[in-house]
Amino acid sequence: MHQIRRSTRLLASAAVASLVLATSACGSGDDPTKSAEQKKLDDGEALTITTFGEFGYDALIEEWNAAHPDVQVKQTKVGKWDTWKADLQTKLQANKGLPDVVAVEGDFMPALVAAPERWVDLSSDDLAGRWLDFKTEAATTADGALVGYATDAGPEAICYRADLFEKAGLPTDRAEVAALLGTWDDFFATGEKFKKAVPEANWYDASGSVAQAMLNQVEFPFEQADNTVDVSSPELRQVFDTVAEHVDLGSRAAQWSADWTASFTKAGVATVACPGWMRANIKSNQGDPAPDGVQWDIADVFPGGGGNWGGSYLAVPKSSTHQDDAQQFASWLTAPEQQAKVFAVTGNFPSQVEALADPSVLAATDPYFNDAPAGEIFSNRAAAITVQPYHGPLYSDILQKFQDAINRVDQGTDPDKSWETFLSDVAALQ
Amino acid sequence: MTQQVPDSRAGEVTATSPASGSPTPAGRPHRTEPSASDDAARRRLLRRQRRSRWDLKLSPYLYVSPFFILFALVGLFPLLYTGFLAVHDWNRAYYVRGDFVGLDNFVWVLKDPVFRTSLVNTFSIFLMSSVPQVLLAVSIAGLLDTRLRGRTFWRMSVLLPFVVAPAAAVLIFGSLFADQSGVVNGFLRELGLDGIRWHVDRWWSHLAIAGMVNWRWTGYNALIFLAAMQAVPRDLYEAAALDGAGRVRQFLSITLPLIRPTMVFVIVTSTIGGLQVFTEPRLFDDTPSREGGADHQFMTTTLYVYVKGIEDQFYGRASAAAWILFLIIVAIAVLNFTLTRLLTRRSA
Structure with missing residues (x-):
């Protein structure tokens, strides 16, 4: 009996010891900054790409596979960016299991730029001028390395409900609406007028969405060019105060929440800050086909000039064993011709200069939005973008806290108090 | 295998x-x-x-x-490795462990107002769920222990919520408790009352979340109690009945003392579970941040650990918070164990 007990104790301590050993061994994985050994694709082996949401690549990949029997490509689709982001971070941490080509949401690019040694430099002379400048800049490191190829962009227009405008005695014609909403002051003033005439409906969908739209015109929203966090700029505070002052114009629900979705059909939403991809959300929130009497339209205008919201990138991690093939494939996918085809399928607006002038893009109309010339409108909106906000590595984290701060005001918290909480939330991120 | x-x-x-x-x-x-x-x-x-x-x-x-072996791999090892990470810095850009920083992470977490909010939330949700849950489960088990028509049907139906995946349950409760478009508020308005801001007001949100937890676990605990109750010798009840004891008196004086070990088990496990509520608050917040409300009004400590580690990529701080939670749970489980033993022994 005694002997057994001693041996159990021995066994237990041996187990703990081996665990501790394993623990310390686990800390030192492969060096993620070192490039993997390059190999040729074996027979039956395929280049891998992971995308999220709908990139519209199915037909393109078939086309590529037919033309490149040696470099077959296999796509993995993940439902949502948030899901893929969590998975991607786990894989980056383990430095294992990453695909050869990784699709990344635009807001996440600063994280790639902050860790350039992990990613293959994709820059090449013949790609100069392919993308809108701000798209390339957001993927370029201080040393001039390009860590991602831009896929789509999110130039913003205003989507509006013509039937609600009419009810409020406002003009309903696209051009007249565009003339009405040239500045943010105009936008809010028209909103006050609208709300007086149609008090039961909301002027815009969510305070957070307007805040995001205004933020997309601030040059240094949260961080300075050297990546130091700075949330004390008067521009930022002004965005916050303006939105906080007008919470009654919106639904008071957080964007993407259940109440936000419901507000489209219940109270009704008159305007939405509208990048190309937002049309799909409006359709699904409002119902497609639209209920009787509901008529959406797109105005070729954005308050305060242009603004970009969203758009993704393709990147190649250094753990890829087929980096050249991966780069070629990503380059082909993001070429203007291919992205113009994507636009036709999904409505994701291209970020390539040439694609913006592509006849098939320019001629596109959207029947759900009263046959608005969507291609032409979004091309104009892309050309109107003058300021691209600087996104440092903490951008998306701070943005989330900023959205929380706006949301608190929606819920009735005093704006000054909510701002204080925002400041302490941001401090906790450093 | x-x-x-x-x-x-x-x-x-x-x-x-x-x-x-x-x-x-x-x-x-x-x-x-x-x-x-x-x-x-x-x-x-x-x-x-x-x-x-x-x-x-x-x-x-x-x-x-x-x-x-399994416990060592998925229980003990993560526990120790978490402790190891808790005393190190974390490089967010490259996802690697940084330098040894001693207890800095613990100090940071304890000073973080959000962490303290999360602790209060955790205890509030725990009290609102575990206490009524155990009381309710014992009563339901007591009722099921009697001669009912269609016993199996009743017993199966109390377990039904447990079979539903928590995520699915939250979806249902989410649409019940939506602030503006929810069924519950619609009903309240029909009655001429004001709707309750389930996602905004701190204590109401706790009640909604505790409701989901209770809905899921009460039946499960009731079945465990029922199994224990069925092992109580029937002749004791007959003797008590002869002595003129009513059903309530029988329940209090015979059933409860005799199911003491099960009582201790259920209370300890539901304490541990109640302090680790995660899925419900995570999904109850239907904004994209999913951090337990804009003001963290219903963020639990496990959710805090997840957000700090997986989302914000501060593994050191998250590990420190996890260890603090672990120690708190151990302390409370021990306290619970001794208290329950003391109380039930006295009544025995």
Whole structure:
């Protein structure tokens, strides 16, 4: 009996010891900054790409596979960016299991730029001028390395409900609406007028969405060019105060929440800050086909000039064993011709200069939005973008806290108090 | 899969046992026996005896070993590694461990107002869920223990919520408790009352979340109680009834004291579970941040750990918070255990 007990104790301590050993061994994985050994694709082996949401690549990949029997490509689709982001971070941490080509949401690019040694430099002379400048800049490191190829962009227009405008005695014609909403002051003033005439409906969908739209015109929203966090700029505070002052114009629900979705059909939403991809959300929130009497339209205008919201990138991690093939494939996918085809399928607006002038893009109309010339409108909106906000590595984290701060005001918290909480939330991120 | 582990191990041990194990004294004289076939038979017997002795000694350990091996891999190892990470910095850009920083992470977490908010939320949700849950479960079990028509049906139906995946349950409750478009608020407005801001007001949100937890776990606990109650000898009730004790009196004086061990078990497990509520608050917040409300009004501590680690990529701080939570849970489980024992012993 005694002997057994001693041996159990021995066994237990041996187990703990081996665990501790394993623990310390686990800390030192492969060096993620070192490039993997390059190999040729074996027979039956395929280049891998992971995308999220709908990139519209199915037909393109078939086309590529037919033309490149040696470099077959296999796509993995993940439902949502948030899901893929969590998975991607786990894989980056383990430095294992990453695909050869990784699709990344635009807001996440600063994280790639902050860790350039992990990613293959994709820059090449013949790609100069392919993308809108701000798209390339957001993927370029201080040393001039390009860590991602831009896929789509999110130039913003205003989507509006013509039937609600009419009810409020406002003009309903696209051009007249565009003339009405040239500045943010105009936008809010028209909103006050609208709300007086149609008090039961909301002027815009969510305070957070307007805040995001205004933020997309601030040059240094949260961080300075050297990546130091700075949330004390008067521009930022002004965005916050303006939105906080007008919470009654919106639904008071957080964007993407259940109440936000419901507000489209219940109270009704008159305007939405509208990048190309937002049309799909409006359709699904409002119902497609639209209920009787509901008529959406797109105005070729954005308050305060242009603004970009969203758009993704393709990147190649250094753990890829087929980096050249991966780069070629990503380059082909993001070429203007291919992205113009994507636009036709999904409505994701291209970020390539040439694609913006592509006849098939320019001629596109959207029947759900009263046959608005969507291609032409979004091309104009892309050309109107003058300021691209600087996104440092903490951008998306701070943005989330900023959205929380706006949301608190929606819920009735005093704006000054909510701002204080925002400041302490941001401090906790450093 | 797990069954193969002890088998192969057992084979290994028996193969090497003659070398390490002491030869039986009884075996020796037989070697001088003339008949070779006899000798072989005896040796076989001997081997079998040895094997069966080893079997007796080792097998129990091997049978329980799958659990402990698994526990070491997914329980003990993460626990220790978390402790290791908690005293290190974390490089967010490259996802690697940084320098040793001592207790800095613990200090940071304890000073973080959000962490303190999360602790208060955790305890509030825990009290709103575990206490009514155990009381309700005991009463339901008491009712199910009587002669009901269609007993199996009733017993099955209390377990039904447990079978529903928590994520699905939250979706249902989410649309019930939506602030503007929810069914519950619609009903309240029908009655002429104001709607309750389930996602905004701190204590109401806790109540909604505790409701989901209770809905899921009450039936499960009731079944455990029921199993214990069925083991109570029936003649005790008959004797009590002869003495003129009513049903309530029987329940309090016979049933409760006799299911004490089960009581302790359920209270301890529901304490541990109640302090680790995660899915419900995570999904109850239907904004994209999913951090337990804009003001963290219903962020629990496990959610805090997840957000700090997986989302914000501060593994050191998240690990420190996890360890603090671990210590709190251990302390409370021990306290609960002693209290329950004391209380039920007195009534026994």
